[in-house]
Amino acid sequence: MNKYDEVAALVEDYCDGNLDAEQQRDVEQKIQQCSSFKEAYECQLQYLALMSEQQSEVPPLSNYDVGKMVNHVVSSGTNNNGSFWRGFAAASVLAASLYSMPMLFVDTPAPLLLSQGIIDTEVTLVIDSPEDIANAEFTIELPERIALQGYDEFDELNWVLDFSKGKNAISLPIQIAAGIDLSEPVLIKAVIDNGEEQRSFELSIDLIENETAYIQENKRPLV
Amino acid sequence: MAIINLFNRKQSAQDDFTIWITPFVKSLHATAFHYTRNASNAEDLVQEVMTEVYVRGTWKSAENPKAWLTRCLYHRFIDQYRKHKKLSLVDNLDDVAEPMGDGCPSENITNKQLNSAIEALPANQRALVCLCDIEGYTLVDLSNILQKPLGTLKSDLHRGRQRIKKALTAQPFEQPVRHIVEGK
Numbered sequence: 001m002n003k004y005d006e007v008a009a010l011v012e013d014y015c016d017g018n019l020d021a022e023q024q025r026d027v028e029q030k031i032q033q034c035s036s037f038k039e040a041y042e043c044q045l046q047y048l049a050l051m052s053e054q055q056s057e058v059p060p061l062s063n064y065d066v067g068k069m070v071n072h073v074v075s076s077g078t079n080n081n082g083s084f085w086r087g088f089a090a091a092s093v094l095a096a097s098l099y100s101m102p103m104l105f106v107d108t109p110a111p112l113l114l115s116q117g118i119i120d121t122e123v124t125l126v127i128d129s130p131e132d133i134a135n136a137e138f139t140i141e142l143p144e145r146i147a148l149q150g151y152d153e154f155d156e157l158n159w160v161l162d163f164s165k166g167k168n169a170i171s172l173p174i175q176i177a178a179g180i181d182l183s184e185p186v187l188i189k190a191v192i193d194n195g196e197e198q199r200s201f202e203l204s205i206d207l208i209e210n211e212t213a214y215i216q217e218n219k220r221p222l223v
Numbered sequence: 224m225a226i227i228n229l230f231n232r233k234q235s236a237q238d239d240f241t242i243w244i245t246p247f248v249k250s251l252h253a254t255a256f257h258y259t260r261n262a263s264n265a266e267d268l269v270q271e272v273m274t275e276v277y278v279r280g281t282w283k284s285a286e287n288p289k290a291w292l293t294r295c296l297y298h299r300f301i302d303q304y305r306k307h308k309k310l311s312l313v314d315n316l317d318d319v320a321e322p323m324g325d326g327c328p329s330e331n332i333t334n335k336q337l338n339s340a341i342e343a344l345p346a347n348q349r350a351l352v353c354l355c356d357i358e359g360y361t362l363v364d365l366s367n368i369l370q371k372p373l374g375t376l377k378s379d380l381h382r383g384r385q386r387i388k389k390a391l392t393a394q395p396f397e398q399p400v401r402h403i404v405e406g407k
Contacts, residue, residue, distance in 0.1 A: 048356060055253075059262045069273070074277060126241050167238075
């Protein structure tokens with residue numbers, strides 16, 4: 001390592017906060033007094049600014065794209081893993097039950113666990129669609145004291161979405177008011193309208209995934 | 224989380240995986256994009272990682288899913304890069320000609336120039352630079368996530384940063400254009 005590299009490495013450590021307090025002070029002093037340190041420091045700042053701009057360069061990935069990618073993985077993964085006949089049989093069962101009532105999943109009740117303050121969390125809805133549906137109007141009706149983040153004055157929200165055949169994942173950032181029993185799944189009403197047909201659902205949603213972690217972090221709220 | 228099921232059937236392993244993986248896909252995609260510098264390659268890389276963890280069933284036992292997926296993505300990127308060398312032209316530090324420059328990026332650097340500088344790095348340095356300087360992980364975080372010694376990561380990161388700085392100083396902003404004036 002030549003002298004320039006040594007200076008640059010020290011300055012990088014200084015900017016990354018890898019040095020102890022005394023070394024941080026030493027480097028800070030050298031940056032003020034020594035031209036090579038000063039130059040390396042300015043150079044590092046310029047580099048870091050350039051790199052941090054790259055965060056915003058990522059092309060956006062819509063929930064629809066996420067659903068498509070995951071759907072591709074589970075369908076190709078299942079076909080790789082199992083037999084053709086198993087995949088075909090599953091597809092046949094799905095097609096046969098196309099017009100039957102949707103299933104409502106209800107989770108086993110857990111002990112009472114009340115939210116202490118406002119909680120921001122994210123729930124993912126996975127919609128298994130029998131076919132590609134373009135421009136479907138998706139409406140959800142939220143129960144009291146649960147709101148979509150940024151839209152807390154609305155009880156009902158709707159979007160126009162494209163559903164691809166198979167699984168479609170929709171992430172909803174929600175805000176839960178204090179005093180809600182987190183161990184109980186909440187019911188959200190949803191309607192999908194493709195212009196010709198309208199289907200209504202009741203979605204049972206677990207508000208928190210990991211209750212044990214929540215209890216530890218919040219030192220066991222009211223039971 | 225919930226399943227809206229347009230069919231009358233029970234929640235399957237596919238549903239479990241879909242619910243498990245979905246919250247991480249966007250961040251995996253962003254990291255993959257930083258690694259590959261290309262949207263289509265990023266999607267392919269994420270798909271490959273997801274398929275691998277789904278088919279092997281290893282996702283069921285992951286204690287810290289985000290860290291574990293980040294490590295899977297890192298290793299997949301390095302493997303893919305070494306096997307196919309599709310994502311860049313160079314792999315080994317010894318193969319790379321040192322860019323000439325005073326080591327400080329000039330002003331008015333374009334995205335294209337930065338992309339070229341990052342793409343010219345060996346895979347491990349490229350991944351580290353992306354994780355630390357774009358995504359904001361600390362070396363200590365990365366040592367835990369990637370399960371690699373802190374010293375190794377630190378020297379790789381330093382080399383990567385120096386190479387980028389030198390490349391940005393060395394390369395011309397515009398390709399020189401030679402105007403040929405034909406004689407009368």
